[in-house]
Amino acid sequence: MKQPFPRRTASRCRAQPKTLAALTSAALALPGMTSQAPAATPATQVELEGGLFYYDEGPDRVRVATVQQQALTPVGDDFDVKLNAVYDAISGASPIYNVPTLECPGGTVIQPNTSGTDTVSGASGGTSSPLPRPLGGIPYTQSGCQPIGVQQVISPTPFDDRRVAVDAKVNYYRGDSTIGLGLGISDERDYRSNFFSLDLRQELNQKQTTLALGFSLADDKVMPVNDPGFIGDKQTLQYLVGVTQILDKASLVQVNLTYANAAGYLTDPYKEVFVLESNSAIPEQRPDQRGQWNLLGRYVRFLPALDAALHLDYRYSWDDWGVTANTLETSWIQTLGQGWQATLGVRYYSQGEADFYRDYFDTLPANGAYTSDYRLATFGALGYRLRLSKQVTDAVRIDAGIEYYDRRVGLALNSTDNTDAADYDSLTFNLGWKVSF
């Protein structure tokens, strides 16, 4: 075909690829130009994601430093593989049990002397942990003394441990279905876990609805440093059924129901309970079975006028140990322009104690289940989270976050006389990066 105009000259051509890039990026910034609900498809590029975390409960308590690295890569047209590695350095000391302060006839106050240890063995407290001084040789039950307060006994010997965990997950995509298979191990000096997971996601109703079914199995071994030769076994089976429904192009709801059944050695080998009757601390003991239900409701709404998103989560969990918990969490994700994004989150948590929890015990319960672990007590907590991320280039994103967590018995929904001696707060800092190729 004859060209009616002279042959192209190169003069105007130089700047044009920039024009196309500028038009394309301005076009893609318009709402609705890119998919809101991308179909589940394998990863199309290699992604590396890493993070550094530092968790601190304050002086003389637990500190954890974590390095994490993750890689995601497509394999063929229908698969992707994700590899994840975590290294934790954990150190510090944690509470072992509580002792009461007693007021005895005549007005004397007995403060059990928890630092007058008899013997100490092992790194993280143990069965020969510090005993309080006997109450003048008279059992509490006959002394006429009354408890007027509670004090926490922290492990006198700080521990120091390392944890290494690696896991891999393969996803297979076929039409509207995705099947995921995961395997992993976690290893530290006194704990080893092997786990396996299988999940199925099915998109229905023109991808407006996603149905998820999941199953996982964890086989754990506990080898307490304070009890050489003992190995505790624990198996946890977990089942999940979930539905995600897209309501319109700016909002979705999700409901997940999870049931977990753990069986075997569920006791914490480093926790003890104080028994007034014998004026002594003895290792705690928990039932060897726990069935736990968890219901999650989530609402996500994108607000185009503000260029922001709102996440609202509510969780209710209950188990056959009598522990019930409510969690309400909300976060606001705000796009700030020039690749910046800020997330502000607030979380409220309230838990009711396990049936066999007491701050301390007058006498040992006959059913053989007893704990003073503050994690099984009644308490409430508030968490505040701020995260900033910046998309530096198309391929690189970095982010930094800080979270403050405040555990208070007084924040619990249930009224309780559980001690506030176990209250604490913590700070978590994190720094992350993500690179796509």
Add this chain to the structure above:
Amino acid sequence: MRLFRFPFRAMGSPCELQLYAETRHQAKGAAQRAMADVSLLEARYSRYRADSVLSGINAAAARGEPIEVDAETAALLDYAQTCYERSDGLFDITAGVLRQVWSFGSRPAAESGAEPTSERGPGRLPDPAEVAAVLGRVGWDKLRWQRPRLEFSVPGMELDLGGIVKEYAADRAGTLLRDLGITQGLVNLGGDIRVLGPHADGRPWTVGIRDPRRPACLLGHVRVREGGLASSGDYERCLEIGGRRYGHILSPRTGWPVEGLAAVSVLAPTCLVAGSAATIGMLQGASGPDWLAGLGLPHLWVDPQGCLGGDLAGDVARHLARNLAGDLADDLAPPIPTAHSAG
């Protein structure tokens, strides 16, 4: 998989969805949502509706008052600004006021997707003084746009998003349909086309390109597997006075119709970019072919003599040749003009 067609009317143009789905129910559900989204955009950005977002902006512009806009409108204004900057000021959404002095009637023979022409009138050329006066109210550079606030340095300006919104609507409908699980089909809003994916058997879609001089005829076909195809041309409305043809594409620099090309079609990943590139190509006039070649998108242009150019021209020419040989069994087989005889 079966093909379902849904013709409808929106944005003053005949429109159509062609969707592959397992059932009519599925196709219809998806089509209704896509059509509702197109109507929504029309309601927001039509300059013919007094309650539209655009009319709100233009009411403020008439008074010369500043106005704050929502995020979507802001993204459209950002896009318009990019077009203005990248076209050296040729693509200008403030140029619509020139219609106050130019009245182009629809060509009687045209059955194209022209917007309702409220300013239709007897053909006459404007007085150059009138044009110059209106030009004082034209120019993106007379706006101060600082998201989300828009200010007008002179009163009586007017924004027209007609050159952006139809293409944007086609892309949005395409994205919406894909999100609803329709991956094969196309959206055609008055000639602005977004292809979701090829026919069920893998064949690309055959899209006819209208002959700018004989709007009832097609020049030939372009094959599109995925992405956007949009065309710009002076065939929709024009004035013919004293044997001279004045196209409706007006230069915001001179206020007079641009000359040099009769029609441009561009293929791009999105219909919006295709449409803007085609419009800018037309506005470039005689330097349009160079500009389009430098842009790097597959395109086709036709000059007033009916000659074809651009890297899709070979494609069209091959189809023309095949049509002549009578071996092309397409559903859109056109009457056959040849490029050289058209002039």
